[in-house]
Amino acid sequence: MAITAAMVKELRDSTGAGMMDAKKALTETDGDMEAAVDWLRTKGLAKAAKKSGRTAAEGLVGVAVEGGRGVAIELNSETDFVAKNDQFQKLVGDVATTALGTADIEALKAADLGGKPVETAITDAIATIGENMTLRRMAAVEGQNVVAYVHNAAAPGMGKIGVLVAFSGDDEGLARQVAMHVAAADPRPQALNEDALDPAIVEKERQVQIDIARESGKPEQVIEKMIEGRMKKFLAEITLLNQAFVVNPDLTVAQAAKEGGIEITGYVRLEVGEGIEKKQEDFAAEVAKAAQG
Structure with a gap:
């Protein structure tokens, strides 16, 4: 049986196995999807699927x-x-x-x-x-x-x-x-x-500083100088x-x-972990839940 790219993708998605391993499993089992899953499991290559949902941070x-x-x-x-x-x-x-x-x-x-x-x-x-x-x-x-x-x-x-x-x-x-x-x-x-700075970052900060300066109620010419000084400081910092x-x-x-x-x-x-939202584990809650079970 011809092994198609779609079959390989389906097996990879369901097991988390690598592309070459999925293709080999399908080849070994003549395209039988269930048998291919079992083949991967016997080789220890389908374990990754159960773990793919966990946060790796x-x-x-x-x-x-x-x-x-x-x-x-x-x-x-x-x-x-x-x-x-x-x-x-x-x-x-x-x-x-x-x-x-x-x-x-x-x-x-x-x-x-x-x-x-x-x-x-x-x-x-x-x-x-x-x-x-x-x-x-x-x-x-x-x-x-x-x-x-x-x-x-x-x-x-x-x-x-x-x-x-x-x-x-x-x-x-x-x-x-x-x-x-x-x-x-x-x-x-x-x-x-x-x-090299993203212009959007600069513009966002400039707008924030404009809003802050206008809250002060000072004249427009004073506000412009305030913004100029604050933006210079901001750019120096980042x-x-x-x-x-x-x-x-x-x-x-x-x-x-x-x-x-x-x-x-x-x-x-x-x-490491920059920008990844880590799941906060509540150990006490886990213990209480286990005790109730």
Whole structure:
């Protein structure tokens, strides 16, 4: 029986198995969908389906640098305990290294890792480790030079926050200090400079400041100066090059870089679980519910 792409998709959706595993299961069972599900179960490849609904908000960010290119990937797990698992850490490192040769996350999921697509390797790990996992994000930066910094490192090249900084010049130590700044800065930089900032963010803040200023009841010409000053402060706070350098707050990041003979040309910052709504567990309620049952 001919195995169609629609059949493979249906089996993948119902079991959570990888594409190649689903295709093999259908081939082995001559297209019998129920038999294919059982085949996957016997191989331990359908376990992922039961776990796919769980929130994966823990995990690790892995970074890798090669020449003038650096990549950061976020591989999520359900618990921080799994993030300390040697098998999980090896997977994070392997996926980050594989990412060096890909353009985006979709290409990364399809890229070869040990003879199978990265997506399948993750599905296999879900089945053996027993937790849902998600390859959530990938980001890359390129430049004359790239340095990486990992905050709260769990192992070399991976941790809770991963930062890459692209720069021109020779002072790698200073560039690494800038990477540490990116990890620690509050507020977090949202763009390298004003030109790279999303215009919608600027316009939204400008409108907020206009509304605030008009509430004061001051003359329009005074309001305009108030807005100008507040917007300048806002832009300085959220653009990396204009932020006060954490190592020497008397200088901006751009000034510190210039004094050190380097130019910061790009950066990436990924933090585990950023933007994921974590389910809040009420342990007392769980116990009470179990007691009633």
